[in-house]
Amino acid sequence: MALTTPEELVRELPLSKDARILVERSRIEMAASLSGKDPRPIFFVGPCSIHDKGEAIEYAGKLARFTQGAASSVRILLRAYIEKSRTALGWRGLARDPDLDGGRTTEAGIREARATVCALAEILPIGVELVNPFFWNYWIDTVSLASVGARGVDSQSLREAAAMMPCPCGFKNALDGEIEGAVNAALSASRPGTVVVFGKDGSVVETEAPGNPAVHVILRGGRHGPNWRMAPKAALIMSKAGLDPAVVIDASHDNSGKNPKRQRGVALHALAMRRHGIPVRGIMIESYLKRGRQNPAPRNLLTAGLSVTDACLGWEETERLLSELLNRL
Numbered sequence: 001m002a003l004t005t006p007e008e009l010v011r012e013l014p015l016s017k018d019a020r021i022l023v024e025r026s027r028i029e030m031a032a033s034l035s036g037k038d039p040r041p042i043f044f045v046g047p048c049s050i051h052d053k054g055e056a057i058e059y060a061g062k063l064a065r066f067t068q069g070a071a072s073s074v075r076i077l078l079r080a081y082i083e084k085s086r087t088a089l090g091w092r093g094l095a096r097d098p099d100l101d102g103g104r105t106t107e108a109g110i111r112e113a114r115a116t117v118c119a120l121a122e123i124l125p126i127g128v129e130l131v132n133p134f135f136w137n138y139w140i141d142t143v144s145l146a147s148v149g150a151r152g153v154d155s156q157s158l159r160e161a162a163a164m165m166p167c168p169c170g171f172k173n174a175l176d177g178e179i180e181g182a183v184n185a186a187l188s189a190s191r192p193g194t195v196v197v198f199g200k201d202g203s204v205v206e207t208e209a210p211g212n213p214a215v216h217v218i219l220r221g222g223r224h225g226p227n228w229r230m231a232p233k234a235a236l237i238m239s240k241a242g243l244d245p246a247v248v249i250d251a252s253h254d255n256s257g258k259n260p261k262r263q264r265g266v267a268l269h270a271l272a273m274r275r276h277g278i279p280v281r282g283i284m285i286e287s288y289l290k291r292g293r294q295n296p297a298p299r300n301l302l303t304a305g306l307s308v309t310d311a312c313l314g315w316e317e318t319e320r321l322l323s324e325l326l327n328r329l
Contacts, residue, residue: 005202006137019121026125026144031214042282046079048310060123082113083131085151091296117142133157160195168214177222186215216246221254248282287318
């Protein structure tokens with residue numbers, strides 16, 4: 001079955017003028033924070049994955065209200081992950097399986113995903129993860145910051161896509177916890193050159209990429225445990241590679257042992273490193289409406305407000321943590 005092309009879907013579900021202005025402005029602001037030209041760090045906050053448009057909008061509203069009192073101190077980016085990479089089997093995200101039943105519903109998924117990110121971009125700057133090199137043109141116009149996950153960091157096609165993108169892009173360390181691959185990916189994406197990508201009309205095109213000037217490395221831990229303490233090493237390797245050192249620390253995943261309670265400690269350590277001059281430009285926090293997680297299942301079997309992938313902090317805990325972090329900036 002042939003899918004609707006990105007060009008057709010963007011025409012069918014356009015981004016509003018106000019949202020376009022927000023996206024364009026926030027891309028510049030995020031890049032300034034990543035470079036250190038703006039002293040405000042970025043807090044990447046939101047669920048491990050988005051599976052319900054209505055719940056995501058509710059969560060975004062809460063985060064936006066909190067953001068109103070924090071804009072002078074921090075940049076807030078909403079995690080709006082609509083694709084999910086899998087080590088083996090598992091739910092592949094809203095864009096591939098919107099009904100959470102394993103069905104062959106990608107056409108419906110890309111429509112639901114685009115409608116969701118368009119709605120969220122009306123509220124806050126959003127970040128997405130790049131998983132499938134075919135998909136990013138379906139929603140890149142809504143995105144203020146992108147990232148490549150631990151399972152995709154060695155993908156040449158995703159590195160080439162990042163070199164084409166009009167927004168900053170980060171690269172997570174691989175699942176083994178080593179950081180060199182993420183630095184290599186960032187270096188590759190930062191340089192201009194010829195790339196092969198999937199165009200807005202759905203065709204494969206060879207074109208010139210300008211290179212992404214706002215690449216960064218994301219430390220998320222690995223199989224052997226946390227690696228947030230490697231931020232100074234990551235910054236040094238980036239500098240030696242000719243990159244501006246920009247490190248983001250993911251307080252979740254293997255840095256917290258996937259235990260939401262431990263995110264606070266990681267986030268506080270990340271701020272302490274900032275105060276000691278380490279270029280930690282941002283912190284990722286996995287948070288949703290309710291604390292914990294549930295297994296993916298058809299929608300009528302799900303508990304409202306609960307993550308279907310990694311366990312998250314609940315909103316009340318998130319608000320307390322963000323307030324504590326702001327007080328320590």
